[in-house]
Structures are given as C-alpha cells and as structure tokens.
Amino acid sequence: MKTPDTRAALRHYDLARDPVDHGLDPVLPAEPGPVHALDLEPDRVYRRHAHLDNNRSVVFSEWSGTYTALCERIVRVILPMPFDTADPDVCPQCQRWAELRIADPAEFKRQRREWMNEKLQRDEEQENITEWKRRGHNTTA
Ligand SMILES: [Zn+2]
Numbered sequence: 001m002k003t004p005d006t007r008a009a010l011r012h013y014d015l016a017r018d019p020v021d022h023g024l025d026p027v028l029p030a031e032p033g034p035v036h037a038l039d040l041e042p043d044r045v046y047r048r049h050a051h052l053d054n055n056r057s058v059v060f061s062e063w064s065g066t067y068t069a070l071c072e073r074i075v076r077v078i079l080p081m082p083f084d085t086a087d088p089d090v091c092p093q094c095q096r097w098a099e100l101r102i103a104d105p106a107e108f109k110r111q112r113r114e115w116m117n118e119k120l121q122r123d124e125e126q127e128n129i130t131e132w133k134r135r136g137h138n139t140t141a
Helices: 092-103 105-140
Strands: 006-010 014-017 024-027 036-039
Touching: 036 092, 092 105
Parallel strands: none
Antiparallel strands: 006 036, 014 024
C-alpha cells in the first residue's frame, strides 16, 4: 500500500561523469538496495524542504545526515513517489513503521515517541560507557 505523506528513499546514489562539463553528478544507483520510507508528516522537519512537496523529481542529498528514514538510516536519494509497503524490496523496519502509521496513526505517534526516547537513552548510555572507558584508560595509564 502506498503510504500517504511519505517518499520512497534510497541510501546511496552513483556518480556519473557529465559528458558536457565532465563533473561527477549523482545518478540513480545501479544497485538500489532496500527502499526506505521518508516521513513527510506535517510536524516533521522535512515539511520545510519545499522541493519535496513537488513530487516530480528525484532529490539527491549530497550532504550526509540531511534526511533520515523511519528506520533512522540516512538516505541520500529521495524518489518522486510515496513509500509502498507492498514493494518487495522495502526495508522491513520502514515497512513496519509505515504499516503501523496507515493502520493506527495515533499508536504510530506514541510508539515513535517511545522509540525516540529509548534511542536518546541508548545514545546517552553509550556516551557514559565511552566516558567510563576513557576514565578507566586514564587511571591505568
Ligand atoms: Zn528503512
């Protein structure tokens, strides 16, 4: 099922030599890999990216980290079509989130919040571990 307010997205693009100016331009990848879902919900930051509203052209993001899929992977190719949960090549995590959003938007929001909080906690724990190791290393040095 096509998920409203999403765009299908890929992790990487290929580079091709432009025959005229001989620069390297991003092009659709020969091996696209799994298709991810970029959430365009009104409260998401990507709403501000006006070029995503025009659903007609591919967007290549040359800056890492600009676009993050529902599964939290960074995506750099935004396709001019919604994420389709029935596509055989979709990322299973993005598929799960998209299906939940279609079935129960309120529950989707709740679980996303929970998931993001857990992620923040995990990041914090990781920082604490890094800090602890750094200190541990310093005491034995
Ligand atoms: Zn994904």
